[in-house]
Amino acid sequence: MAQETTDTAYFDRMKEQILSALEQVIDPELGIDLINLGLIYGVDLDEAGHCTVEMTLTTMGCPLTDMLDHDIHQVLEAIDGINSVEIHLVWYPAWSPDRLSRYAKMALGIH
16 A cells, blocks of 8 residues: 555656646747646656656647657656656647636736
8 A cells, every 4th residue: 555655646746747847838929828828638658667748739730740749759758757658638628728727828918
C-alpha cells in the first residue's frame, strides 16, 4: 500500500511539472500559453517515462502546429523522468473560447 501511495504521489508531482512546463509554451499568434488557452485536454505519464499529451488547436489548419510540437517536446523532455513525448491532436470536443481561462479572456479582451 505504501508503494502505491508513493507511486501516486510521484505521478501527481510529475503531472504538476508537466502542466507547469506546458504553461511555458506560448501560442505565437495569441501570445497566451497552451494551458490558459484551454488547448491541453489531458496528460499522461507511464512507468517508462513516456509522456502523452492530448491537445487540440484553435483551428484545424493551424500553420503553427510544427512549432508548437517542437516547443512542447523541448519543455517536456527537459523534465527529469520524462524519456519520450507523444502528442495526440484531437478535434473533439472542438475548441471554443469557452475553454479560455479567466486570465486568457482578460488578456485577449474577451468579456
